[in-house]
Amino acid sequence: MWLALNRHPARRAAFIAGARAVAPSLPAMAAWGLVTGVAMMKLGMALGPALGMTFIVYSGTSQLTVLPLMATSTAVLTLVLAAALASLRFVVYSAVLSRHLSRVALPLRLGTAFITIDPAVAVLMQRQRAGRLVQRVALLNGANTITALTWCGSSLLGIALAAVLPMGAELAYIGVLALFAITVPMLVGRPAWAAAAASIAVTLLGADWPHRLGTFAAVLAGVAAALLASPGRRQA
Amino acid sequence: MQYSPLEIWTLIALLAFVTLAARGFFLVLPRRWQPRGRVEQALRYAPLAALLAITVPEIVQQLPATWQRPEPGWALFTDPRLISALLLVAVTRLTRNTLWGLVAGTTAYLGLLQLAV
Numbered sequence: 001m002w003l004a005l006n007r008h009p010a011r012r013a014a015f016i017a018g019a020r021a022v023a024p025s026l027p028a029m030a031a032w033g034l035v036t037g038v039a040m041m042k043l044g045m046a047l048g049p050a051l052g053m054t055f056i057v058y059s060g061t062s063q064l065t066v067l068p069l070m071a072t073s074t075a076v077l078t079l080v081l082a083a084a085l086a087s088l089r090f091v092v093y094s095a096v097l098s099r100h101l102s103r104v105a106l107p108l109r110l111g112t113a114f115i116t117i118d119p120a121v122a123v124l125m126q127r128q129r130a131g132r133l134v135q136r137v138a139l140l141n142g143a144n145t146i147t148a149l150t151w152c153g154s155s156l157l158g159i160a161l162a163a164v165l166p167m168g169a170e171l172a173y174i175g176v177l178a179l180f181a182i183t184v185p186m187l188v189g190r191p192a193w194a195a196a197a198a199s200i201a202v203t204l205l206g207a208d209w210p211h212r213l214g215t216f217a218a219v220l221a222g223v224a225a226a227l228l229a230s231p232g233r234r235q236a
Numbered sequence: 237m238q239y240s241p242l243e244i245w246t247l248i249a250l251l252a253f254v255t256l257a258a259r260g261f262f263l264v265l266p267r268r269w270q271p272r273g274r275v276e277q278a279l280r281y282a283p284l285a286a287l288l289a290i291t292v293p294e295i296v297q298q299l300p301a302t303w304q305r306p307e308p309g310w311a312l313f314t315d316p317r318l319i320s321a322l323l324l325v326a327v328t329r330l331t332r333n334t335l336w337g338l339v340a341g342t343t344a345y346l347g348l349l350q351l352a353v
Contacts, residue, residue: 226277
């Protein structure tokens with residue numbers, strides 16, 4: 001729809017480039033969406049709320065965080081708090097996006113931020129490092145659109161096939177593998193390796209911390225390590 | 237799962253607000269509070285750090301249990317999660333293609349699961 005509305009040729013080109021650049025991440029999104037869709041139905045959620053979670057909440061992190069807690073009938077506000085803590089990495093992403101979206105009008109800025117998830121942020125950052133960042137809002141939304149279609153489509157498929165798919169923890173691991181696959185091409189350069197090492201160390205230390213706070217601490221540790229390992233430090 | 241329709245739709249509305257509040261947090265702050273300079277550069281590595289923080293605990297999840305086994309060396313060598321992840325990295329690096337890495341990792345994982353049964 002955005003593509004049809006926008007006839008600016010450079011923006012169209014950037015939108016398509018964004019969609020193409022995010023393509024290698026789509027199997028991961030599809031596997032993750034499928035797992036989430038199946039999990040919602042297997043845990044006894046009705047069709048309406050499952051669709052609401054997919055299209056209105058639009059956060060696999062929140063959805064997969066609250067599901068096990070819902071199975072034990074946890075209070076709604078506790079569920080929201082757990083989801084908020086698990087979503088802290090998106091606060092870091094919003095800091096990443098702030099420079100790129102600061103001149104965009106508020107509705108488009110918030111709309112874009114709402115649908116921007118991991119693979120699209122990664123595409124934006126890779127382009128920026130490569131010095132090939134033009135029409136970045138269109139680029140980001142090209143990546144976002146195809147990611148959202150893949151995520152929602154595969155979640156719907158999971159919801160539809162939940163009755164026939166045997167989805168235990170064993171098959172859910174394929175979703176993990178797919179997410180892991182996205183990270184491998186990102187490991188280029190000293191700051192990236194430093195960020196990876198720090199993040200892995202902290203996430204293993206914090207594996208038992210409640211509400212996925214270990215994940216958030218690992219993101220902060222990764223960014224701090226990248227800061228220490230970045231070449232700017234030697235000049236300073 | 238015991239929630240009334242009102243409760244579950246309230247939950248969905250609040251979770252949507254969490255999504256928006258988290259992903260839009262720095263975008264509604266005044267510009268001088270937004271990160272700049274070297275901090276902003278380092279934030280470029282946040283997606284990498286986040287994805288590893290989510291996936292690595294799952295990959296090594298069974299290693300403590302493996303260590304307790306009578307022959308930990310062999311059990312480690314056939315751990316489906318660890319071996320498939322390592323193979324995925326190797327194939328992705330060699331072919332420079334994420335998809336081939338994923339295919340190799342998934343095949344190895346499903347194969348080793350069969351072996352383990």
